[in-house]
Amino acid sequence: MGQETTSLGGIHISPGAVATIAYHATLQSYGVVGLAPKNIADGIVKSITREPSRGVFVRYNGEDIDIEIHIIVEYGTRINSVAESVANTVRYHVEKALGLKVNKIDVHVAGLRVSNTD
Amino acid sequence: MSVNTARVDKLRRRQIDGQSLKRLVEAGLAWLHTNQQIVNSLNVFPVPDGDTGTNMFLTLTSAYNEIKDSGEKHLGKMAGLVAKGALMGARGNSGVILSQLWRGFARGVQDNATLDVETLVKAFAESRDTAYKGVVRPVEGTILTVAKGIAAGTEASLGSAAKRDAIDILEIAVKSADESVKQTPELLPVLKQAGVVDSGGKGLFFILEGMLRHVYGESLDTPLASVQTLSAMNFENAMQEVEEGQDYEVVVDFFPNSGFELQSFYGRLDEMGTSIQVGEGEGMYRMHIHVPLEKRYEPIDYIMGLGTITKVAMENLLAQMDDIQKNTSQQPIKFSAVESGQIAVVVVSPGTGLSRIFASLGVAAVVEGGQTMNPSTQDILGAFEKLPTDKVIILPNNKNIIMAANQAKEVTVKQVAVVPSRTVPQGLAAMLALNPDGEVDSVAEKMTKALGMVKTGEITIATRTVEIDGVNVQEGQVIALLDGKLVASSGSVEDGCLDLLEQANAAEYELITFFYGQDMSHSEANRIADVIREKYSGQEIEVQEGGQPHYHFIISVE
Secondary structure, three states: OOEEEEOOEEEEOOHHHHHHHHHHHHHHOOOEEEEOOEOOOOOOEOOOEOOOOOOEEEEEEOOEEEEEEEEEEEOOOOHHHHHHHHHHHHHHHHHHHHOOOEEEEEEEEEEEEOOOOO | OOOOHHHHHHHHHOOOOHHHHHHHHHHHHHHHHHOHHHHHOOOOOOOOOOOHHHHHHHHHHHHHHHHOOOOOOOHHHHHHHHHHHHHHHOOHHHHHHHHHHHHHHHHHHOOOOOOOHHHHHHHHHHHHHHHHHOOOOOOOOOHHHHHHHHHHHHHHHHHOOOOOOHHHHHHHHHHHHHHHHHHHHHHOHHHHHHOOOOHHHHHHHHHHHHHHHHHHOOOOOOOOOOEEEHHHOOOOHHHHOOOOOOOEEEEEEEEEOOOOOHHHHHHHHHHHOEEEEEEEEOOEEEEEEEEOHHHOOHHHHHHHOOEEEEEEEEEEHHHHHHHHHHHHHHOOOOOOOOOOOOEEEEEEEOOHHHHHHHHHOOOOEEEEOOOOOOOOHHHHHHHHHOOOOOEEEEEOOOOOOHHHHHHHHHHOOOEEEEOOOOOHHHHHHHHOOOOOOOOHHHHHHHHHHHHHHOEEEEEEEOOOOEEEOOEEEOOOOEEEEEOOEEEEEEOOHHHHHHHHHHHOOHHHOOEEEEEEOOOOOHHHHHHHHHHHHHHOOOOEEEEEEOOOOOOOEEEEEO
16 A cells, blocks of 8 residues: 556655645644644643644555544534544545545544633 | 515514524524525535535524524523534534534624624624634635625624614625625635535525525525526426425426526516426526416416517326326236245235335235235135245234134145234334245244334224223324324324324334325325424434325334
8 A cells, every 4th residue: 555566666655645635634624723642652642733744643554544633623613523524524635635545534532722712 | 586675674673682583593594404405516525424505404403403492582692502502413514614603603692682783793703703713724715714704794884884783784794695605716726626616605605695585574495596407407306296286387498588687587486386496508598387276377477578488388297196196006016926945925915005015025925905804814825825836924914814824824735834913014024034045934933033123103093982001082083003002192193193103212213114095195195204304303214105094104113
């Protein structure tokens, strides 16, 4: 997966490239106000980041692409719907850009941002 | 547009409170519903939750459900309820944004018992601000842009000298929304490529326009100005249902004179009839409408004044509907052919429609019979004796016929099992477990197990006054039976169905099928099914012709 051989040579798409597409698609999804890095040591989410390689994790699993996204959601939106939209949008954009099937997308809601309290 | 000016003047003098807001939301919802398919057709992203019109409609429905029984007079509190309902029911991207818009709107009006111009403008601005806060990288050319356009348009109107009221602001909001929607392809290239405007923005426009149409006293049932291409016009679908009293279908092809105005055209048609469709191709327009008998020439006379008519077609829909029904019920029923060694299933069926359904499930023979006309052992025997197999399973589908079926088993030399189905839905459930190539006993056992998977409801008329199972019944009343037990008596078939489904805990199940009897018309059955659909939105509702006598409905809940 992510690798193709043409008569001119090979094409390899790195997980990082896929992550960048997913990152931008995520940030355009409504209700998402940021991505969160996963602190691998203790799994605690620390802060909002704008670095594309953090918050989005892409794994090639044989023929499949698995994507994991950690998002911060705007307080007051329906979190389920937002997360579902993220999965749909990311799948659409990645599949369109790469022509590769995405096997699964796990969306973790890492936190909420409160900008207004009602 | 046919604006009812007297109504508008009256409304202008009234305070807009919580109850007014409720009616406005209801109108917005109705209008969005009417135009839902138009919004859906604008989707450009083939994503799974992409039916923007449906998502927005479901979200707003949830909002309306939150307030529909509320007597709240305070505008701010009512708006808060709307926002809460929208949040809880938010579906898809567009639904989430819509719920945010309501949340902002509610914040803008929260301290106001009634609506004034400044508050309304402020609320539109809050809507926009709240919506924009929900996303890091707002994409322009979407519903967000439209919310921004509405806020900008209404804010600008405050500066002008003219004295305005809330209805003026709503008019400006609708106009601004319309302009913003038209702008969306310029801002978002993907829309321009697809040749559409943004679907979410259009949905928002319809909600506001519905509110304004309510103020104007205009109809909310007929989609506006949706001109399709001629090839896209499809009248066959329109034939599925004929509204009461709208018996004639009139189709007129014409070339309009210059100055032809679509809005007023629709408005005038709307006064004449229903199921209005207008198509256009190479300058020629085709108008389709359903009108009552006495009005059948009215659309033609009207269009005569608008341009040159090239063709008129008129059809009596009732006659056509009868034909369709006759044709379907007169087609011979085709039973499954059994080969020797296979299991043949013989069922007792009370109606032609039900026989047809059984046949489609692989039944080899049908014996006519039911509650009031129990078939004899001989009848049942006759049905399977001639079949080219020795393996037979009988589904009596009525508790009074089980015995006759068992007797048929005793007198034949064939290998017979009786699966003791007591109702038609049980019989249908059993058919799904049939494996014609298996052994009679084990297959019969599987089918018997399947009987318990389904609940059976029956709706009929009481033939005498009686009290059974704690239910008091007057002669002539509609009664509902659940798995043979009397559970409710009601004044109408519709209420009977609702009572029955409640008793059956239908909300816990997945599929509700209505088999309507020979005393029910197709359209009446559909009407009742629509009522049920509204209440049981989580369940699949199906309507099938059963054709059984006496029972208005046999209902299967599974």
